[in-house]
Structure formats: C-alpha cells, structure tokens
Amino acid sequence: MAHREAPLACTVRACGLPLARGQRSWSCERGHSFDIARSGYLSLLQPQDRRSLDAGDARATAQARRELLDAGFGRALREVVSKIAAAHVAAEGTVADLGCGEGHFLAAVCARTALDGVGIDLSPHTIELAARRHPELTWIVANADRRLPLVDASLALVMSIDGRRSRDEMARVLAPGGTLLVAVPAEDDLAELRASVLGEAHAESRAARVLAELAPHFELVEQHRARQTVTLDTAGLERLALATYRCARERERTALRALERLDVTTSHDVLVLRRV
Numbered sequence: 001m002a003h004r005e006a007p008l009a010c011t012v013r014a015c016g017l018p019l020a021r022g023q024r025s026w027s028c029e030r031g032h033s034f035d036i037a038r039s040g041y042l043s044l045l046q047p048q049d050r051r052s053l054d055a056g057d058a059r060a061t062a063q064a065r066r067e068l069l070d071a072g073f074g075r076a077l078r079e080v081v082s083k084i085a086a087a088h089v090a091a092e093g094t095v096a097d098l099g100c101g102e103g104h105f106l107a108a109v110c111a112r113t114a115l116d117g118v119g120i121d122l123s124p125h126t127i128e129l130a131a132r133r134h135p136e137l138t139w140i141v142a143n144a145d146r147r148l149p150l151v152d153a154s155l156a157l158v159m160s161i162d163g164r165r166s167r168d169e170m171a172r173v174l175a176p177g178g179t180l181l182v183a184v185p186a187e188d189d190l191a192e193l194r195a196s197v198l199g200e201a202h203a204e205s206r207a208a209r210v211l212a213e214l215a216p217h218f219e220l221v222e223q224h225r226a227r228q229t230v231t232l233d234t235a236g237l238e239r240l241a242l243a244t245y246r247c248a249r250e251r252e253r254t255a256l257r258a259l260e261r262l263d264v265t266t267s268h269d270v271l272v273l274r275r276v
Helices: 059-070 075-088 104-112 124-133 167-173 191-198 207-214 234-244 250-257
Strands: 025-027 033-035 094-098 116-121 138-141 155-161 174-185 218-233 261-275
Touching (some): 075 104, 075 174, 094 104, 104 124, 104 155, 116 124, 155 167, 167 174, 167 218, 174 207, 174 218, 191 234, 191 250, 191 261, 207 261, 218 234
Parallel strands (some): 094 116, 116 138, 155 174
Antiparallel strands (some): 025 033, 174 261, 218 261
C-alpha cells in the first residue's frame, strides 16, 4: 500500500503553510526549506522553540530506553495502545505520536493498522534511532509543547505516551471526531523501584487530572489499565533509572547497584478520548 505524504506544516514564524516533500528536503510555497538528514529524519525545530543546543533526551537515555523496550519492558502498554488504535481508527489516515522517543509505540500502531505515522520529539538522538529502524514512517525533530508542525484537522489519531500535552494544539490538528490516546503512569508504576531505592511509599494516579486538563475539547470514551511485572537484573535496573530519570542522588545510585535483581511493575492508565 502506498503511503500518503505526511501533513506537515512550516514552522517558520508566522508561516504555517503546508510542506511538500522533494528529493532531499521539504519546502512550503513561500520558499522555506528543510533538509532531510542523512538518517532520514527532518528537523523543523526553530531557535525560539528550544532552550539549549542539545535539547531533549541525551543519546545515552535514548539508548537505555530502547534496550529496555526491546527486552520486553512495556509490552503490555504496547499491546493495549495497538489494540485501541485498531479498534477506534478504522479508516486510513495519519497518526502522530507526540514525544515519540525512539518510536517503539508508534511503529507498533502503524504495523497493526492502515495508518501512516508521524513521530515528533525534541531530541535528535531519539529521532535518529527511530528513523534508522523505521524508515517507512515520518520522524520530526520539533517541540511538541509549542505549535505542532502539522496541518489543521489533518490527523485521525494523536498519541501522547508519558509526554506533556498541549490541549489546544492537539485539538487543532485532529480531524473532527478524531481520537486522542493518552497514557500516563498509574499509582503502582515502578512501585518496587520507588520503595526499594527511592523510599517512596506510593504515588497518585494522574488520570483524573489529565481529564480535567483536556476538557472541554475532549470527552472520555473509555479507560484501560496496562500493567505488567518484569524481573530486571542490575544492568536492567540501571537502564531503567537512566531511561526514567530516576536515582539521580549518589545514595540512590548506591542502593540501586546493590540490587542483584528486582521485580518491577510498569503500569499505565490509558485514556481514549474523542475530539468534540
């Protein structure tokens, strides 16, 4: 099946016109042009949209997250997200994953559906990993907290997995009746790690707060729980700490290194919402 051209929009200030793909670049009618990187991704990041020259996840963080996911961590979440996409977006169209990381969940959704995928992340390191493994999808370096580099009402599905969410922008780029899928950590996410190393007894569910933030543009259709427990050795625990920005203090790193293995629960509330 031939893939549709991604509905990208120019990010030059006060432009926003649709971008068309050429052989080695994307450009708009005003002549603004963006070169495609050698590894296949496109950077639409403007200077005003980043706070540092090396914004987003570091290379080591991106690699640690990929190794965890490749080893099966997050399998339950991947399965729930893929099932939801297949059930709620029957027609062909485009899905965007905001804060997509190295592309694990977006690739799974597109493999299971007829959707074309656009992954957006602030980190060029994570986007490069995604583009090299999944060249059939479109990978963009941009700040998903700001104006999204997408045409109005152009998407069938928007995903936000453990990421920040711009309610108005998600509503702008979704077609009327489009689906928003949001996954946030549940109260028992990483409970064993928090108890053993961080000294945290429990966490609060974020689902109710997210629903309040997304109103009135979105209404809840259904809610799921994606949960699994994985046994990690010392190396796996170190990857988890790096990937999730945990155990930053020296005493926490010392406690982590002392663990030979630990059963760790990964748990998410998955919210399915409709644009109203």
